[in-house]
Amino acid sequence: MEVPILKQGAVLIATFQAALSDADLNQLRMGLVQQVVKFRSRAVIVDVTAMDVMDSFASRTLREITHMIRLRGAETVIVGIQPEVAFAMVQLGLTLEGVATALDLEEGLAYLNEKFKSTN
Amino acid sequence: MAKRNETPRDTMTLDNQVTELARSEAPSELLRELVSHLRQNRTQLREEWVVRITETRLLTAMTKEEIFAEATSVYDSYVEALETEAFEALQAYARNLSERIIPRGVETHEVVGIVLLLRDVLARSLFAKYQTDFKKLNRILDAYEPAANRIANTVAVGFVQERERVIRQQQEAIRELSTPVLQVRERLLILPIIGVIDPQRARQLTEQLLRGIRTNRAKVIVIDITGVAAMDLTVANNLVQTVEASRLLGATVIVTGLSPEIAQTLVTIGVDLGKMNTVGDLQGGIEQAERLLGYKVEKLAEPR
Numbered sequence: 001m002e003v004p005i006l007k008q009g010a011v012l013i014a015t016f017q018a019a020l021s022d023a024d025l026n027q028l029r030m031g032l033v034q035q036v037v038k039f040r041s042r043a044v045i046v047d048v049t050a051m052d053v054m055d056s057f058a059s060r061t062l063r064e065i066t067h068m069i070r071l072r073g074a075e076t077v078i079v080g081i082q083p084e085v086a087f088a089m090v091q092l093g094l095t096l097e098g099v100a101t102a103l104d105l106e107e108g109l110a111y112l113n114e115k116f117k118s119t120n
Numbered sequence: 121m122a123k124r125n126e127t128p129r130d131t132m133t134l135d136n137q138v139t140e141l142a143r144s145e146a147p148s149e150l151l152r153e154l155v156s157h158l159r160q161n162r163t164q165l166r167e168e169w170v171v172r173i174t175e176t177r178l179l180t181a182m183t184k185e186e187i188f189a190e191a192t193s194v195y196d197s198y199v200e201a202l203e204t205e206a207f208e209a210l211q212a213y214a215r216n217l218s219e220r221i222i223p224r225g226v227e228t229h230e231v232v233g234i235v236l237l238l239r240d241v242l243a244r245s246l247f248a249k250y251q252t253d254f255k256k257l258n259r260i261l262d263a264y265e266p267a268a269n270r271i272a273n274t275v276a277v278g279f280v281q282e283r284e285r286v287i288r289q290q291q292e293a294i295r296e297l298s299t300p301v302l303q304v305r306e307r308l309l310i311l312p313i314i315g316v317i318d319p320q321r322a323r324q325l326t327e328q329l330l331r332g333i334r335t336n337r338a339k340v341i342v343i344d345i346t347g348v349a350a351m352d353l354t355v356a357n358n359l360v361q362t363v364e365a366s367r368l369l370g371a372t373v374i375v376t377g378l379s380p381e382i383a384q385t386l387v388t389i390g391v392d393l394g395k396m397n398t399v400g401d402l403q404g405g406i407e408q409a410e411r412l413l414g415y416k417v418e419k420l421a422e423p424r
Contacts, residue, residue, distance in 0.1 A: 038282075079370070083330035086365040095364045102370035103337060 003028050005035055007088060010042040011112060014103070018050045025061040033068050042116065043075050045108045049080030059094040066099045076100065079108040150263040155203040157249060158242060166195045169241045170235075176237065178230045182221070190217065198238060201269050207274050214278025216297035222286055231279045232272070239268045299325050307339040308409050312402075314347030322358040329362060333369045339411050341366055342405040346377030353389050363396055372412060373397060376405035 003024065007015045011054065012035055032044060046062065048054070066076040077100045081089075089095070102108040136342060158165065170191050173179055175196045179187050194217070202209040218231070250257035294315065309332055315323065329341065345351075351359070363373040363410070375398045378386070386393065399405040410417060 030261040032140040049402065076212075078368075081368045083334055083369065086330055087326060087361075090364040096368060101368050103334065107337070107370055120387065 003031070005032065007039060007041075010040075010043050010116075011109070012036065012039065012041045012044045013047060014044065015047045015049075015088075016051050018052060020051075020058065021055055025058060027050075029061055029068070032065055033072065036069055036072050036074050043112050044074060044076045044103065045112070046076065047077050047080045047105055047108075048078060048120050049082070049104070051080075051085060052082065053092065054081070054085050054094065056092065056094055062096060063099055074107060075112065077102050077108040077111055079104050082104055126191065130172055133389075150196065150260055151202060151267070154246065154260055154264055155199055156204070157246070158199045161245060162199075165241055165245055165376075166244075168190055169195065169238050172237045173234050176233065178233050178237075179226060181225045189418070190221075194215070194234075195238065197244075198235075201271050202264075205267065208270060209268065210274050211278050214275040216284045218279040218282035222283060228279060228283065232276045235272045235275045236397065239272060242268070246341065281284065282420070299412070300326055301328055303336050303338070304406070305410065305415070307413055308339060308353060308406075309336060309338040309341045311341060311343045313343065313345050317348060317351065317355050319354050319358065322355045322362075326358065326362045326365065330365055330369060333366060333371045338371050340409040341371055341373045342409050343373060343375050343403065344377045344402045344405065345382065346379075346402065347376075349379070351382050352383055356386055356389060356391050360391055360395055374399055374405045374409055376400065376402050 003014055004018070006015075012032070014032060020028075031112075034111060035041070036044060044065075046065065051058070062078055069076050078096065079102045081101065100111065102111050154238055158239070170188060173187060173191070182190070184207055193213070197210055197213045201207060206280075221231075243261070243264065246260055249259065295351065299321070300312070302312070304310050309329075311325070311329055311332075333341065343359075359375070363375070366373045373396075375396055377400075378398060407417075
C-alpha cells in the first residue's frame with residue numbers, strides 16, 4: 001500500500017493509512033528519506049490520524065525515520081496520534097522518545113514555523 | 121376378664137402413643153403447629169424480643185417506636201417465612217428494610233444479632249411449651265432449626281448485599297465528582313485532583329485528560345495533586361504515563377502540589393523525574409504555563 005507523500009513548500013507531508021503492514025512501513029522509511037534528498041526538504045510531517053493502533057514495530061520505524069531524516073538535516077514531526085492510541089502506547093512503554101509530536105497537521109506546521117523562525 | 125382388670129390407663133397410653141406416632145410425622149404438620157403457636161403468642165414473644173434487643177444494646181441508632189414498628193414487621197415476616205418457606209419474599213423484605221436502616225447507621229452485626237435473638241426467643245418458647253414431651257420437642261426443633269437458620273442467613277445476606285450496593289453507588293459518585301478538566305486559558309487546561317486515587321480512577325483521569333487535550337487543543341496541562349494524600353507505585357507510574365501520553369498529543373504537562381510524602385514516594389520508587397515537569401504549587405504552575413504559552417501577565421492597577 002502506497003503512502004501518499006505531499007509537498008508543501010519545504011515540508012513533506014506523509015499521511016498514514018489505517019492498516020500498514022511491516023513491509024509498507026519499511027518501504028515508507030526508504031521512500032521518505034529519498035524524497036527529502038530529492039526535494040531538499042527541511043521537514044517531514046507524518047500524519048497518523050488514521051492509525052487506530054500503534055505497535056512496537058510501527059513505533060520503532062517512526063523513530064528510525066526521524067533519526068534518518070535528521071541525518072539529512074531535516075526535522076520530523078509526528079501528528080494526529082489518537083487519545084486511545086497514545087494511552088495504549090505508553091502502557092506498552094512506546095513513548096517515541098526523541099521524536100517531536102503535535103496534536104494535528106495545523107499544530108505540526110505551527111511548530112515547524114516557530115522552529116524555522118528561530119533558526120533563520 | 122383378666123384384660124378388663126388391667127389399668128385402663130396403660131391401654132390408653134399405648135393407644136395415645138400409636139396415634140401420636142401416626143399424627144406427628146409430617147414435618148409440615150409440625151411447622152404448622154409451630155407457626156400457629158408463634159402467631160397465638162405474637163404479642164408476648166415480640167415484646168420479649170424487643171426487651172432482649174434493648175438489653176443487648178442493639179439498634180441504638182433507632183428510637184423505641186421505630187424498633188417496635190420494625191420488630192412487628194420482622195416478626196410477621198419471620199413467621200410467614202417459616203410457614204410458607206418463601207424466602208424470596210423474606211429476601212426482598214430484608215433488602216427493603218436494609219435500605220431504610222443503613223442510612224441510619226445500623227451495622228451488620230446488629231441486624232444479624234437481632235435476627236438471632238428472635239430465633240432464640242422463639243426457640244425458648246418452644247422449649248417451654250413442649251417441655252413435658254421431650255420426643256415431640258425434638259421433632260419440633262428438627263422442623264424449626266433449619267428453617268430458622270435459613271431465615272437468619274437470608275436476612276444477613278440481604279442486608280450485606282444492600283450495603284454493598286450502597287457502597288458501589290457512593291464510589292461511583294465520588295469518582296464522577298472528582299475529575300473535572302478545566303480550561304483556564306486558551307490552550308491551557310487544569311486538572312485538580314482531590315482524594316484517593318486508585319488504579320481505576322487514575323486510568324479514568326488519563327483517558328479524560330487525553331480526550332480533553334484533543335477537544336480543547338490544549339498545549340499545556342497543569343495537573344495539581346495538592347489534594348492527594350498518598351500515592352502508590354501503580355498510580356505514580358500512571359502519572360508518568362499520563363505525562364508521556366500527553367506529549368504524544370503535543371501537550372506539555374506540569375505537575376504541581378506534590379506533598380513531601382508523595383515526593384518521598386516518587387523518589388523512593390525511582391520514578392524518572394526527568395520525565396516530569398514539576399512546580400511547587402498551583403499558582404507557580406499556572407504562571408509557568410502562561411510563560412510557555414507566550415503570555416505575559418502585567419499588573420495595571422491596584423485591586424479596588
